[in-house]
Amino acid sequence: MIEIINPAWMSIVVDGGRYGHADIGIPPSSALDMYAYAALCRLLGYSIGMPAIEVMGHDFSLKANIDISCAVTGARIAAFVDSAPVAPWTVFRIKAGSTFRAKEVTEGLRYYLGFSGIIDAERVAGSYTTNIECRFGGYSGRPFLKGDRIILRDVRDARERAVDGSLIPSMKAPHILKIIDGEERDRFSPETMRCLFEKDEDTWYKVSTKTNRTGIRLEGRPLEFRKEVEQSIISEGILPGVVQVPGDGQPIIVLCERTIGGYARIGHVARVDRDLLAHLKPLDKVRFQRVAAGEAERLWKEKIARYYDMLPE
Amino acid sequence: MKWTRYGEDGIRIVFGNAINADVHEKVRQYYFFLKSLDLREIIDIIPSFTTCIIYFNSRLTSFDALASFLREKEKELPAVQIPAPEMHAIPVMYGGQYGPDMEFVCSYAGLAADEVVEIHAGTIYTVFAIGFMPGFPYLGTLDRRLFVPRLETPRLKVNEGSVGIAQFQTGIYSFESPGGWRIIGKTDRRLFNYKEEPYSLMKIGDQVRFIPV
Numbered sequence: 001m002i003e004i005i006n007p008a009w010m011s012i013v014v015d016g017g018r019y020g021h022a023d024i025g026i027p028p029s030s031a032l033d034m035y036a037y038a039a040l041c042r043l044l045g046y047s048i049g050m051p052a053i054e055v056m057g058h059d060f061s062l063k064a065n066i067d068i069s070c071a072v073t074g075a076r077i078a079a080f081v082d083s084a085p086v087a088p089w090t091v092f093r094i095k096a097g098s099t100f101r102a103k104e105v106t107e108g109l110r111y112y113l114g115f116s117g118i119i120d121a122e123r124v125a126g127s128y129t130t131n132i133e134c135r136f137g138g139y140s141g142r143p144f145l146k147g148d149r150i151i152l153r154d155v156r157d158a159r160e161r162a163v164d165g166s167l168i169p170s171m172k173a174p175h176i177l178k179i180i181d182g183e184e185r186d187r188f189s190p191e192t193m194r195c196l197f198e199k200d201e202d203t204w205y206k207v208s209t210k211t212n213r214t215g216i217r218l219e220g221r222p223l224e225f226r227k228e229v230e231q232s233i234i235s236e237g238i239l240p241g242v243v244q245v246p247g248d249g250q251p252i253i254v255l256c257e258r259t260i261g262g263y264a265r266i267g268h269v270a271r272v273d274r275d276l277l278a279h280l281k282p283l284d285k286v287r288f289q290r291v292a293a294g295e296a297e298r299l300w301k302e303k304i305a306r307y308y309d310m311l312p313e
Numbered sequence: 314m315k316w317t318r319y320g321e322d323g324i325r326i327v328f329g330n331a332i333n334a335d336v337h338e339k340v341r342q343y344y345f346f347l348k349s350l351d352l353r354e355i356i357d358i359i360p361s362f363t364t365c366i367i368y369f370n371s372r373l374t375s376f377d378a379l380a381s382f383l384r385e386k387e388k389e390l391p392a393v394q395i396p397a398p399e400m401h402a403i404p405v406m407y408g409g410q411y412g413p414d415m416e417f418v419c420s421y422a423g424l425a426a427d428e429v430v431e432i433h434a435g436t437i438y439t440v441f442a443i444g445f446m447p448g449f450p451y452l453g454t455l456d457r458r459l460f461v462p463r464l465e466t467p468r469l470k471v472n473e474g475s476v477g478i479a480q481f482q483t484g485i486y487s488f489e490s491p492g493g494w495r496i497i498g499k500t501d502r503r504l505f506n507y508k509e510e511p512y513s514l515m516k517i518g519d520q521v522r523f524i525p526v
Contacts, residue, residue: 237359237366260444268320
């Protein structure tokens, strides 16, 4: 058993996502950095689908009452088991009675924690991940609170090993997001479309403090619609990474908690940059780079070969 | 039908650009056709008013490969079995504490509360889509006399079961959530139960009638 001493800003149970039910409005709610989540599964010897903990914020801590192996991936953190530092993206041991603490997040935003035992979590529609808004899945459908106890099933030994440093991507701001043209891009003024991809630092966007797991709100020069065009659309299906623009012209990057949207779509974040979205934190600078769908596909294949396929077996 | 790539790993099929029963029937037929194929390359399908979005697994297929496979298969489309729509009678408590925007709707539409109820409950609606949250039905189309704009600033909290209207549509909040529709009533019927299948009370194409209680 493991006890949450401090859940930090927010910590929840996640997995590879709840798919196959978007037709009745069930969103994926998956781990936002799927690469870090995949690395965690590999380090601990599980296949994709095992429940893990996604943490946001510093000072997360837990206490183990059994000897167990643990791994952390995702954002770079200064972490300790009691007073001994823990290297990033590694498997390490926690002895019964010891405390794990993530003191500080030094790069990125969300980090992932897993154990050499399966977190006992609620499985809904094929997934353990937490749908916070609807309060189902994961740990009683909610983020962890101080004093929560996590039961681990099928505890076993995990080899101490690490993901090579060259396989840990940069999560540093400013972020450059590659986007593919969106369905309503012609509804924006030519001036806006030009500015959107300008490299001039004055036109970069800033991540809003009103950002959450549903979407990343950006703040900056408002994107202007052409005169006399309809600004909203007939609601339809949306996928993670869609960049929507409401009437106020401030773009929102949709994450994994919505299946239908009604705002104009200026673009789609390319798959190759989707894991990075997990690490956009308030006040980070963001700019966009236009990419064709075919090129995005090639970059994604490159990322699979360069990163995903190189993770330890 | 218009096919386009939707971002990187999506396909968008557009069946028309107006909200009406004919267009939606095509969406619905195509949705059940896609479901009947039961392809492992397809992760999710999102049917709505005028389009069907397919989310595909780019590790197993590509846009070109999947699109051409589906176009080939379309010959079988007319033979697809489509489940008959169900009719759902939804009891609603209108106005008062259950419908905080009833007063606004009355004054905007120039109608008395009982007229709003009569008009809202006097139409049989079609479920055009289910989303943005699990089990939330987008119902249409609303009688023109009840067309009202969304709230300028959405509420941070709309209660579960709230019945709202916005422009040409009406809907029922399946969970407590933020929301910008004008709330005129509330139902006790549960629209989504994650504990057993079918999780959603409604599916696209179903019919809904509101019963004032």
